[in-house]
Amino acid sequence: MTFTRPKFRHPDLPPNALGYTRRDYEGALSTLCAGCGHDSISNAIIQACYELPLEPHRVVKMSGIGCSSKTPAYFLGRSHGFNSVHGRMPAIATGANMANRDLLYLGVSGDGDTASIGLGQFTHVVRRNLNMVYIVMNNGCYGLTKGQDSATADRGSTSKKGAPNLFESIDLCELAIQLGAGFVARGFSGDKIQLVPLLKAAMSHKGFSLVDVISPCVTFNNTNASTKSYQYVRDHAEATGTLDFIPLRQEITTEYQEGSTQEVPLHDGSVIYLYKGEGARDITNRRAAMDSLESHRVESRIMTGILYFQEGIEDTHEMIKTSQQPLNALQQEDLCPGNAALQQLMEGYR
Amino acid sequence: MSQQAYLFIYPCEITPLKPTDIQDPEYFHKVIDCQYACPAHTPVPEYIRLIADGRYADAYMINWHSNVFPGVLGRICDRPCEPACRRGRVDKDPVAICRLKRVTADFKDDIRARLPKIPSDKNGKKIALIGGGPASLTVAHDLMPLGYQIDLYDEQAAAGGFMRSQVPSFRLPLEVLDEEISYILDMGVTTTFNCRITSLKEFLQKGYDAVFIGTGAPRGRDMPNLPGRREGGASIHVGIEWLAAVSYGHIEEIGTTTLVIGGGNTAMDCCRMARRLGGKDVRVVVRGPRSKMNASPWEIEDALREKIPIMENLTPLEFVVKDGRLIGMHFEKAGGGKEPVFVACDEVLLAVGQQNAFTWIEKDLGLKLKNRWVPVIDEVTLQSTLPQVFFGGDAAFGPRNVITAVALGHRAAISIDLFCRGKDLKDRPGPSVTLSSQKMGVHDWIYDSRVTDEARQHVPTVETVKSIEDRMLEVELGFNKKSGKTEAERCLNCDVQTVFNFKECIECDACVDICPTSCINFLVNGDEEDLRARLSMPAKNTSQALYVSDILKTGRVMVKDENVCLHCGLCAERCPTAAWEMVKCFYACAKAGQ
Ligand SMILES: Cc1cc2nc3c(=O)[nH]c(=O)nc-3n(C[C@H](O)[C@H](O)[C@H](O)COP(=O)(O)OP(=O)(O)OC[C@H]3O[C@@H](n4cnc5c(N)ncnc54)[C@H](O)[C@@H]3O)c2cc1C
Numbered sequence A: 001m002t003f004t005r006p007k008f009r010h011p012d013l014p015p016n017a018l019g020y021t022r023r024d025y026e027g028a029l030s031t032l033c034a035g036c037g038h039d040s041i042s043n044a045i046i047q048a049c050y051e052l053p054l055e056p057h058r059v060v061k062m063s064g065i066g067c068s069s070k071t072p073a074y075f076l077g078r079s080h081g082f083n084s085v086h087g088r089m090p091a092i093a094t095g096a097n098m099a100n101r102d103l104l105y106l107g108v109s110g111d112g113d114t115a116s117i118g119l120g121q122f123t124h125v126v127r128r129n130l131n132m133v134y135i136v137m138n139n140g141c142y143g144l145t146k147g148q149d150s151a152t153a154d155r156g157s158t159s160k161k162g163a164p165n166l167f168e169s170i171d172l173c174e175l176a177i178q179l180g181a182g183f184v185a186r187g188f189s190g191d192k193i194q195l196v197p198l199l200k201a202a203m204s205h206k207g208f209s210l211v212d213v214i215s216p217c218v219t220f221n222n223t224n225a226s227t228k229s230y231q232y233v234r235d236h237a238e239a240t241g242t243l244d245f246i247p248l249r250q251e252i253t254t255e256y257q258e259g260s261t262q263e264v265p266l267h268d269g270s271v272i273y274l275y276k277g278e279g280a281r282d283i284t285n286r287r288a289a290m291d292s293l294e295s296h297r298v299e300s301r302i303m304t305g306i307l308y309f310q311e312g313i314e315d316t317h318e319m320i321k322t323s324q325q326p327l328n329a330l331q332q333e334d335l336c337p338g339n340a341a342l343q344q345l346m347e348g349y350r
Numbered sequence B: 001m002s003q004q005a006y007l008f009i010y011p012c013e014i015t016p017l018k019p020t021d022i023q024d025p026e027y028f029h030k031v032i033d034c035q036y037a038c039p040a041h042t043p044v045p046e047y048i049r050l051i052a053d054g055r056y057a058d059a060y061m062i063n064w065h066s067n068v069f070p071g072v073l074g075r076i077c078d079r080p081c082e083p084a085c086r087r088g089r090v091d092k093d094p095v096a097i098c099r100l101k102r103v104t105a106d107f108k109d110d111i112r113a114r115l116p117k118i119p120s121d122k123n124g125k126k127i128a129l130i131g132g133g134p135a136s137l138t139v140a141h142d143l144m145p146l147g148y149q150i151d152l153y154d155e156q157a158a159a160g161g162f163m164r165s166q167v168p169s170f171r172l173p174l175e176v177l178d179e180e181i182s183y184i185l186d187m188g189v190t191t192t193f194n195c196r197i198t199s200l201k202e203f204l205q206k207g208y209d210a211v212f213i214g215t216g217a218p219r220g221r222d223m224p225n226l227p228g229r230r231e232g233g234a235s236i237h238v239g240i241e242w243l244a245a246v247s248y249g250h251i252e253e254i255g256t257t258t259l260v261i262g263g264g265n266t267a268m269d270c271c272r273m274a275r276r277l278g279g280k281d282v283r284v285v286v287r288g289p290r291s292k293m294n295a296s297p298w299e300i301e302d303a304l305r306e307k308i309p310i311m312e313n314l315t316p317l318e319f320v321v322k323d324g325r326l327i328g329m330h331f332e333k334a335g336g337g338k339e340p341v342f343v344a345c346d347e348v349l350l351a352v353g354q355q356n357a358f359t360w361i362e363k364d365l366g367l368k369l370k371n372r373w374v375p376v377i378d379e380v381t382l383q384s385t386l387p388q389v390f391f392g393g394d395a396a397f398g399p400r401n402v403i404t405a406v407a408l409g410h411r412a413a414i415s416i417d418l419f420c421r422g423k424d425l426k427d428r429p430g431p432s433v434t435l436s437s438q439k440m441g442v443h444d445w446i447y448d449s450r451v452t453d454e455a456r457q458h459v460p461t462v463e464t465v466k467s468i469e470d471r472m473l474e475v476e477l478g479f480n481k482k483s484g485k486t487e488a489e490r491c492l493n494c495d496v497q498t499v500f501n502f503k504e505c506i507e508c509d510a511c512v513d514i515c516p517t518s519c520i521n522f523l524v525n526g527d528e529e530d531l532r533a534r535l536s537m538p539a540k541n542t543s544q545a546l547y548v549s550d551i552l553k554t555g556r557v558m559v560k561d562e563n564v565c566l567h568c569g570l571c572a573e574r575c576p577t578a579a580w581e582m583v584k585c586f587y588a589c590a591k592a593g594q
């Protein structure tokens, strides 16, 4: 096994608007199984950050425990990161976000990390609309501990172990919409054409964005009877519409046909263009989104793309009125405004 | 998934590419950039791996079979392989292929036992070789083991052609040349030296079954009409005649100030030799700008290192002779004023080109010449219009280099053998290709797949002061075993091919994601131009092939741009289904008697 990746890259790698090449967003060589969907998602993250573009040092990677939670080591090697305990990534992300609201928080978790041990943490971070991107690398099993069924495994789906799953599955997207998330999307690790713009849009959204990415575990859950296998997902996935993400300030060069395209502006001036297929619905309608997810589920279809989108929801900072400035930028005068200010405050309580 | 992206109707003007035919021996051959560029198609990566393993004699023999003079070529080859080397496209410098060839010669042990056995029972056919340069010697190298009786004629006192008379010993020591020539002559070639053939008509009376003409391009161009040429004659020499005279010891000194006219490799040898004969002030004068000089960059560097200035954009106008003595030359400066530029000198060497000369071939023989210098021959078979006469080396297409002479020698040998056996010359044997899987364990390869970051190793030289004093002293010292190994490990193993089995692929993207140089793509098929533009890294180098698969389950195809593949094997290591395989492709050219 080769444990090093050659240092050479394509000689024509173009720099992005910030002067970085794709290489500047790479991380260490992955130690996951060959063919793991998670590696593809890592690469989609690299691509999205490069294309947006983001400054690597303004990104914070947060994760829990699992093969999925290991991936932050394999992308954005020049960003900040914290690999926390199982299911507790949301708490750590919340703390960090409270301390410094100016960075981009990229939470990476698994279906076990999120829907089993971390379900409580997940629901609350959604409710609070923490300004972060929450990526679930969803393989329907606990890959790291040898493939036990997870809470997102569909009832009847059968992993390598051979016994069909007995329990009802949790749909994280439905849950997030119900709990008030403003950006909810589903992708597939095997389709970067869709996944990269999904991630870019999620990274540009202010507030909580969930990107649930179906990511086959080639080793334990890529069987013919699994609903999280490459083949099953390819046969059953249905996009809400192909999409294009045009970041702020970037010239729009494609011509968009009127009527068939939904234009979704983001707070920072970026725009999502959705080319809707037949029978498409408005992605900003919460009830329609829930209905659509349900009806697809009944027909064993997997809906992908942006499932629900709502701008302008207050995020945690706005709800609890925190300092506008990152804590590390506060000066002594800000933190200790002196006796006069104290007296004024006390006056308010009399 | 977004199916609509994949279910794609081609506009009628687009013809999607057909799956690449990797059974075609030329497909993988072309991926082996160095071997493909080598006129003799030496299996470069194969011998380089053997050097890394310390198997110098094995590496030498691979070379010997293909380029015949590894020790010579490892020093003086024009090395068309190096500009072609893949490493040069991803790293600063290509692999030092040429100097690694020298490593095989320097560190091998006695290889005589490995040379082909020569049958004592001859096949009854007699072949004559006119000229004893690399082209003729290659014909002997190929035909002696087949039982031919071979007679070689040369007007020089020993075999080797220009390798002996022109290439200076400070670049190619005589012992190296003698050793490699002896491997061939000792097969039992009958030699007749100091014998100039003056009439082909008479020669053909000898009744040889076939005659090979490898007389080179022995005539140096002069500037007979330049004013002062006759008057200054004693101090003005044609470069290649002068070099030959030096190598035979007829000339031992030169004036203090020498001008060498011309910008090719011959000019570089002339100026460096002039320094060694005591020339204190030697300058090279070229007509055009320095960037347009014909000489190989490394030859120019060597001259500069020996403190030989190059004067550019000067066109010779006249030799200035005073009191019967050459005192300098007048030049016209390109873009300069009307006034000619005067450069003082007391000796001039003309290195302005060479040509063949077939004054000894009678017009009424039925052997057609295009003009005095170029014979009419079949480009593939090298047969002349007189069926039993073949040409090769510089005599065939004009002055080239040693490795081309060798390649043409091999080609002529095949033709001569077919001719003597009464076979169709156009029905030629093809190359042989051996494919061998490199898989050893789950993620282990037989070849060393690591890609080192080492820079090109420097070849040490003797001190300039010392080498200038002795024209027989070789300037380059060559790699030692350690630097040779380090350099050998820089080779990217371009003969270890990535073979894609589309039926196994589950389109997981693992190979796309791991590939360091973004070679692999999965997309909707298109025509070549369209595909090249749509790859994640557009494939701008059109001299490099696209490897296109059959149609995959999603309706897409795999397209790999061969251009900057590092042959690192990571795609195959990362593939969960072993759809990628690393397979060594050993490509060997057709041989006479095959
Ligand atoms: C100064 C100089 C430096 C060079 N340096 C290099 C170099 O570094 N690397 C490189 O690859 N190439 C170099 N070359 C070119 C290379 O030497 C030739 O391309 C190569 O030797 C051609 O081989 P050949 O077998 O065709 O003929 P040659 O090597 O030219 O041999 C022809 C032989 O035929 C003999 N001959 C000619 N006519 C007759 C006749 N009528 N009867 C009998 N014998 C005859 C000649 O005496 C000669 O020995 C150099 C050439 C010159 C002039």
Ligand SMILES: Cc1ncc(C[n+]2csc(CCOP(=O)(O)OP(=O)(O)O)c2C)c(N)n1
Pocket (backbone or CB within 6 Å): A065, A066, A067, A068, A069, A086, A109, A110, A111, A112, A113, A114, A117, A137, A139, A141, A142, A143, A144, A145, A150
């Ligand atoms: C507190 C705690 N409980 C249990 C474990 C064991 N454990 C490690 S990873 C894991 C499940 C990971 O599943 P998932 O998040 O889906 O990641 P995957 O490996 O599938 O990507 C479990 C249960 C643990 N590390 N810590």
Ligand code: SF4
Pocket (backbone or CB within 6 Å): A031, A032, A033, A035, A036, A037, A038, A067, A068, A139, A143, A144, A216, A217, A218, A219, A220
């Ligand atoms: S066990 Fe499954 S999830 Fe973990 S690295 Fe292997 S394939 Fe990926």
Ligand code: SF4
Pocket (backbone or CB within 6 Å): B498, B514, B515, B516, B517, B518, B519, B520, B564, B565, B566, B567, B568, B569, B570, B571, B572
């Ligand atoms: S061997 Fe495979 S992974 Fe390595 S550079 Fe070539 S295509 Fe890419």
Ligand code: SF4
Pocket (backbone or CB within 6 Å): A035, B504, B505, B506, B507, B508, B509, B510, B511, B512, B571, B574, B575, B576, B577, B578, B579, B580
């Ligand atoms: S890694 Fe193998 S299975 Fe996966 S896309 Fe590449 S060739 Fe296909």
Ligand SMILES: [Mg+2]
Pocket (backbone or CB within 6 Å): A066, A068, A110, A111, A112, A137, A138, A139, A140, A141, A142, A143, A150
């Ligand atoms: Mg999991």
